[in-house]
Amino acid sequence: MLLTTVLIADFEKAGRATCQRLLQLEKKIKVVGEARCGLEAMTAAAKLKPRVLLLDPSGVEGEGVYLVSTILEKSPNTRIILLSEHASDADILDALSQGALGYLAKPALATYLTKAVRAVAAGEAWVPRRMVGRLIGQLVPGQA
């Protein structure tokens, strides 16, 4: 089976280190790079075309969420998982509507990071179950 390549984009050193440490143990996952800001995330994604991008948008200047669509333009096959300390349902919906496939709260990283990476790499989504209803609500005409 092919390696799943991962790019970690987090402006905090501790955040990057946590992801590194958790993913290191996985034989089929390879961290191919790290980015410390939005611009770096963009250029690194364009160059490395990782299968999965872990993105904490909170360190990005302006509306970090909009980085998602820009990165997807440059690397359309990259699946993006948003990481954040705490995000509201509206924040998550925003990210998904930009094309992100997953969301993980940072406190849950240790438990779920590898599962989430594997899931999105395989084409699945990784969002809290309750988001599914919200998601459909957005699709129904007149409610969006």
Add this chain to the structure above:
Amino acid sequence: MKANLQDTKTAPRCVVLIATPTAGVRSQWTQALKDMYTVLDVGERGSLDRSLADLKPDVLLLDLALHRLGGLEGVQAIRQLSPETKIVLFARSPNAKEGISLLKAGAWGYCEKAIEPLRLRKVVLMLQQGEVWVKRNLIPHLIGELARLTRLRTKDSASHETRLRSLTPREREVVLLIGEGVNNKKIASRLMITEHTVKAHLTTIFRKLGLSGRVQLALLANESGDGPISPTAWDDRSAGEPQGSTRPKSN
């Protein structure tokens, strides 16, 4: 709620209506649910409509094989008969496209007909808790659909409108004339400028609007309708689609 349809000792129970032409499935599903819910079943379309209107069940488990109307209109027809009923649709082999259109039409769930009884119990339970039920593999498609709609909305309104606003009054005059099919030479004489200047305006207009040619621009100019158009009227238009993109479904 209809507490005394089958069972009077515990009130009030949630009413589940099972609708499938397959007798084996009817009895299997009934077995799976009857300890917790008041379960009724129908095997044909005619009795489905009657039961719905009479019973107004809380939940309808509907086999798409019975449901000849199919997709969108079918779900909407049922919702008219009994607006509060939460509908879960069952397909022999579910696919993302059908699922998304059914969910958009207002279904609360979509899954395979060969569902395990235990899982079926969970589906109904989730519905009662106000959640929808879809298979995991449908979720990325839902996200994709949301992203697609978002892109269309952005293209339609914000970016397009602001681009139009970015034109100068003179550039708008040029756009209007192009829309009338006037050639560069005549535009030049009407606006009392040189043909060279007209071309320069066009280059700027194409760039600002993100268009690649005169035909697209003419189409765009003509989309503003039959009413009188003045250069300033451009500010108010919002429905233009200069790049031939598909419009999101209207409400």
